[in-house]
Amino acid sequence: MNSIExxxxxxxxxxxxxxxxxxxxxxxxxxxxxIGTLYLWLSLxxxxxxxxxxxxxxxxLFQPGARIISPEIFNQMTTFHGLIMVFGVIMPxxxxxxxxxxxMMIGAPDMALPRLNNWSFWILPFAxxxxxxTLFMSGPAxxxxxxxxxxLSTTYGPKSTDFMIFSIHLLGLSSILGAINIIATIFNxxxxxxxFMKMPIFVWSWLITAFLLLAVMPVLAGVVTMMLADRxxxxxxxxxxxxxxPILFQHVFWFFGHPEVxxxxxxxxxxxxxxxxxxxxxxxxxxxxxxxxISVIAFLSLLVWAHHMFTSGIPLVSELFFMYxxxxxxxxxxxxxxxxxxxIYKGSVTFETPMLFAIAFLFLFTLGGFxxxxxxxxxxxxxxxxxxxxVAHFHYVLIPGSVYAIMAAIYYWLPKWTGHRYNERLGQWHxxxxxxxxxxxxxxxxxLGLAGMPRRIPDYAxxxxxxxxxxxxxxxxxxxxxxxxxxxIVRTVRGKGPHVSNQVWEGAHGLEWTLxxxxxxxxxxxxxxxxECK
Amino acid sequence: xTSFFLNKKKLPLLLTxxxxxxxxxxxxxxxVYTLLCKATGINGKTGGPTQLGLLEEIDNTRWVxxxxxxxxxxxxxxxFYPKTTSIKLHPxxxxxxxxxxxxxxxxxxxxxxxxxxxxxxxxxxxxxxxCFCFTQQNFKIGEKRDMPVLxxxxxNLPKExxxxxxxxxxxxxxxxxKAATSEKQGHL
Numbered sequence: 001m002n003s004i005e006x007x008x009x010x011x012x013x014x015x016x017x018x019x020x021x022x023x024x025x026x027x028x029x030x031x032x033x034x035i036g037t038l039y040l041w042l043s044l045x046x047x048x049x050x051x052x053x054x055x056x057x058x059x060x061l062f063q064p065g066a067r068i069i070s071p072e073i074f075n076q077m078t079t080f081h082g083l084i085m086v087f088g089v090i091m092p093x094x095x096x097x098x099x100x101x102x103x104m105m106i107g108a109p110d111m112a113l114p115r116l117n118n119w120s121f122w123i124l125p126f127a128x129x130x131x132x133x134t135l136f137m138s139g140p141a142x143x144x145x146x147x148x149x150x151x152l153s154t155t156y157g158p159k160s161t162d163f164m165i166f167s168i169h170l171l172g173l174s175s176i177l178g179a180i181n182i183i184a185t186i187f188n189x190x191x192x193x194x195x196f197m198k199m200p201i202f203v204w205s206w207l208i209t210a211f212l213l214l215a216v217m218p219v220l221a222g223v224v225t226m227m228l229a230d231r232x233x234x235x236x237x238x239x240x241x242x243x244x245x246p247i248l249f250q251h252v253f254w255f256f257g258h259p260e261v262x263x264x265x266x267x268x269x270x271x272x273x274x275x276x277x278x279x280x281x282x283x284x285x286x287x288x289x290x291x292x293x294i295s296v297i298a299f300l301s302l303l304v305w306a307h308h309m310f311t312s313g314i315p316l317v318s319e320l321f322f323m324y325x326x327x328x329x330x331x332x333x334x335x336x337x338x339x340x341x342x343x344i345y346k347g348s349v350t351f352e353t354p355m356l357f358a359i360a361f362l363f364l365f366t367l368g369g370f371x372x373x374x375x376x377x378x379x380x381x382x383x384x385x386x387x388x389x390x391v392a393h394f395h396y397v398l399i400p401g402s403v404y405a406i407m408a409a410i411y412y413w414l415p416k417w418t419g420h421r422y423n424e425r426l427g428q429w430h431x432x433x434x435x436x437x438x439x440x441x442x443x444x445x446x447x448l449g450l451a452g453m454p455r456r457i458p459d460y461a462x463x464x465x466x467x468x469x470x471x472x473x474x475x476x477x478x479x480x481x482x483x484x485x486x487x488x489i490v491r492t493v494r495g496k497g498p499h500v501s502n503q504v505w506e507g508a509h510g511l512e513w514t515l516x517x518x519x520x521x522x523x524x525x526x527x528x529x530x531x532e533c534k
Numbered sequence: 535x536t537s538f539f540l541n542k543k544k545l546p547l548l549l550t551x552x553x554x555x556x557x558x559x560x561x562x563x564x565x566v567y568t569l570l571c572k573a574t575g576i577n578g579k580t581g582g583p584t585q586l587g588l589l590e591e592i593d594n595t596r597w598v599x600x601x602x603x604x605x606x607x608x609x610x611x612x613x614f615y616p617k618t619t620s621i622k623l624h625p626x627x628x629x630x631x632x633x634x635x636x637x638x639x640x641x642x643x644x645x646x647x648x649x650x651x652x653x654x655x656x657x658x659x660x661x662x663x664x665c666f667c668f669t670q671q672n673f674k675i676g677e678k679r680d681m682p683v684l685x686x687x688x689x690n691l692p693k694e695x696x697x698x699x700x701x702x703x704x705x706x707x708x709x710x711x712k713a714a715t716s717e718k719q720g721h722l
Contacts, residue, residue, distance in 0.1 A: 112542070112546075113546060155608075176553050179549075180546055180549040180550060180553070181546075183545070183549055184542070184545050184546050184549070187545055188542050188545060214549060214552055214553055214556065215552075215556055216556070217553075217556075218553050218554070218555075218556035218557035218559070218560060219556055219557070219559065219560035219563075220560075221557055221560070222557050222558075222559075222560025222561055223560060226560075226561070226564075234709065234710070236710055237564060239705075239710070240607075240648045240703065240705055241607070241646050241648075241705030241706060241707045241709070241710055242646075242707065242709070242710035243710075245567070245568075245571075245577060247577060248563075248564065248567050251563065251567060252560060252563050252564075255560075255563065313577070313654075314576065315574070315576045315654055315655070318576070
């Protein structure tokens with residue numbers, strides 16, 4: 001933090017005259033708001049990149065036998081779509097929200113480790129450049145799915161796999177540094193009087209997510225390191241010929257992978273716990289239980305990884321353990337859903353765009369949760385595994401779960417960040433097109449899966465043609481309606497739309513709403529006083 | 535403890551140490567997994583060489599059927615099959631069977647056979663005195679061999695198991711050559 005800079009100008013980073021200084025401002029910035037903005041723009045760009053890949057996949061599946069892209073490209077697209085949406089869209093968006101909001105919500109002047117914060121962000125563009133560059137190399141890009149199972153990624157992996165491995169090392173490094181920074185900020189920089197049990201639930205959810213990141217991202221780094229060693233250094237962690245075991249890969253990968261999906265959803269729970277009370281004009285129902293529930297979910301998420309491996313030949317007793325542990329997660333998740341519903345109950349509810357996304361979240365995320373419960377039943381999973389039922393399930397939890405929450409958060413906080421209200425009419429159009437097309441795309445996939453259509457295959461039998469056509473039409477509507485989101489954001493950022501008050505939303509509570517809209521470049525340089533009624 | 539967490543310098547250090555430890559934990563999963571598999575037989579792996587079951591009691595009251603399976607990993611161009619596909623014996627009884635292997639790959643090759651027993655919990659009762667899977671095997675071009683498995687099934691085999699299968703998958707181990715390989719000519 002530079003105190004001179006602070007004294008010169010409250011509102012601007014520093015005199016950014018000319019192209020060069022404008023660029024260096026963003027490269028060298030240590031300001032949490034700047035870095036939050038960078039994360040969010042990166043996420044938005046990658047959303048369209050990953051989305052375009054999804055549309056290529058859906059275009060290929062529009063009709064049976066169609067040859068828009070070759071099977072090789074199809075495999076690469078499924079791999080990249082998964083990797084980009086998980087590591088390039090949802091995670092950076094959540095970290096961006098954390099960067100913007102956590103210091104403002106706990107009354108801190110900035111993140112605890114601002115230089116590290118700069119580094120965590122600027123690693124990402126290089127990591128993705130490394131990953132995407134494989135698409136332009138001779139020879140295939142990584143083509144084994146985002147889970148990069150050995151031996152597909154080791155013995156049979158294309159040469160470009162090494163680029164993916166280093167890219168994942170960098171992504172992991174960025175996430176770990178980000179997690180350390182968030183934990184340090186929340187532990188050390190809370191304003192006096194901001195006790196743990198007064199923190200907004202968004203901050204709580206990120207605190208627990210950060211611990212989960214710290215626990216599992218190093219394991220991912222470990223597993224890709226083992227892959228690298230197997231590929232080049234003659235080890236055989238995953239090769240039975242040298243005494244290893246390919247199933248071991250799945251254990252280590254999913255030890256990371258399952259907590260990872262909770263890392264994607266838990267900040268979304270935090271967003272919901274901010275948006276729903278605001279537009280219901282009530283306090284959140286069961287504040288403490290919401291926090292306990294997130295903690296329990298985080299703990300259980302470390303103990304359920306093998307439900308991704310029911311058909312890999314694990315013994316019956318493990319199948320039973322992981323089945324029951326998985327079902328157990330429905331309990332704290334149910335607590336959260338019921339508490340949100342109880343918050344809405346008898347509230348003075350208005351339906352601005354963030355609230356619409358929140359309500360869609362409640363319905364559709366719960367639906368995705370239920371199909372998850374179906375998949376957790378071992379004998380049923382033997383039928384569902386590797387079909388479109390699984391695809392429908394995880395898209396229902398990731399899109400209406402994480403992505404809707406990110407959209408709700410953007411609509412909710414963008415007026416605070418920019419000082420201008422977004423276009424409500426455009427927002428509503430975006431919402432309705434998004435929610436209808438989400439269901440049009442993914443609901444038929446349940447039926448396809450139950451009827452036995454396998455995942456990750458570029459072609460299908462004739463009887464699946466109708467539902468696939470519907471899904472493709474839905475996917476294209478979904479993809480293009482996101483342009484409305486982009487237009488709305490750009491308009492608001494460029495100052496179109498009426499000015500907003502500090503309060504922005506009538507029912508909003510929390511420290512960030514006591515700041516001017518937009519907040520000055522440096523906020524809470526001297527800590528605020530926390531009133532008791534929070 | 536609280537003061538430690540609130541210490542601005544020490545907390546990031548502590549968190550970094552946690553991250554490094556978790557990186558190590560990922561690697562620690564490898565031996566843990568191997569030990570767990572050995573103890574419980576969950577991946578059907580059989581143990582190393584054991585004594586001939588001469589002193590063991592033979593349980594004449596029941597029969598166990600043992601089926602032999604051979605698989606070539608990947609596109610290994612070899613002839614590889616058991617000469618006996620199925621036998622019936624009493625638990626505790628020693629048996630010698632042969633697997634036939636012929637290197638049709640057109641080059642000298644080192645292979646490694648990986649055994650697996652189904653059901654997995656029977657794995658630790660399959661006691662092998664001699665097995666071609668104990669070492670890597672060096673084959674010349676076109677070489678043919680009968681490779682022995684001398685084994686017995688422990689008399690303590692759970693009563694409910696009356697059929698088990700012993701499968702071998704043949705892997706190309708050229709990249710993983712070990713010092714102790716076998717080139718001895720099996721009986722043909």
